[in-house]
Amino acid sequence: MLPRDYIARCAAHYPDRIAYHDGDRHLTWRQIDDRSDRLAAALQGLGFQAGDVAAILSHEHLEVYEHLFACYKSGLVRCGINWRYAPREMLHVIRDSNARVILVQANCVPLLEPILDDLRADGRLLIGYGGEHGLDHDYESLLSAARERPQWPSLAEDALIALSYTSGTTGLPKGVMLGQGAMRDSMLYTVLSIGLRYEDVWFPPTASGWITFVLGSFNLVNGMTVVLPNGDFDTARFLEFVGRYRVTATIIVPLMMQRLLDEYDRGDYDLSSLRLVTYGSSPARPALIRRTMETFGCEMMQLYGITECTGGWGIS
Structure with a gap:
């Protein structure tokens, strides 16, 4: 296939x-x-x-x-x-x-x-x-x-x-x-490694002009629903979409993480559906990771190597 x-x-x-x-x-x-x-x-x-x-x-x-x-x-x-x-x-x-x-x-x-x-x-x-x-x-x-x-x-x-x-x-x-084959294998094994499943609602708010377009096609592996950012990443809209569409898993970078936490403190958002936040692109400070886990109340997973892995990720 x-x-x-x-x-x-x-x-x-x-x-x-x-x-x-x-x-x-x-x-x-x-x-x-x-x-x-x-x-x-x-x-x-x-x-x-x-x-x-x-x-x-x-x-x-x-x-x-x-x-x-x-x-x-x-x-x-x-x-x-x-x-x-x-x-x-x-x-x-x-x-x-x-x-x-x-x-x-x-x-x-x-x-x-x-x-x-x-x-x-x-x-x-x-x-x-x-x-x-x-x-x-x-x-x-x-x-x-x-x-x-x-x-x-x-x-x-x-x-x-x-x-x-x-x-x-x-x-x-x-x-x-x-x-072709590398793309298939990368999507398949990354989805399995992250633990994404049919019931998930996956929200990759990243720009598709480069390799991250692959993140928005992970649903090909298991049929799950993907939420798009409706233009470009915006902190308030991201948090509103999590509640509206009952998002269960997402991927962000540490700068997004910090901005989302600041926006969450200012607003009134429902993140009760969120079970997993994955992040990559750059290191995250331990204090930021702890604050994210405490605020969002979900698991976290660090990923890396998207370009080198044909749109997939190494996991740590």
């Missing part, structure tokens, strides 16, 4: 379970399977095929995972573009990855303005979504016009599934090449 097979399995076994919450919007497994089918078919109809790179410039919304699943199904290589990059860095990522098609959220179009002429001169196709965007193609129109199911090309275990650009310490962003 490859990651795309897990999409079909979840749609078949849990068709009416919520796969993703995004503020007031949500998608069941049946719905995201259908919409990602339509996007994959639309992209194939535009001439894109397995091995081509399909990039996305977006904040954290349902379309990020529709795009991801469409890439998985069609063999396109997923590439995220960090909206915090300068135009020069965005152009570098697009050209270095040779992204032939780019999905752009409407409120990110102004970020591309300085390089739009370059992209069009390169022959790159732009698809907009989420409001007035003025780009070549409209996302919802493409999905509405798609009638046929996508073709699933033959894919090898070592075929590219995604490119993740990381800034490192010097120079322009550098692309990390991720394989």
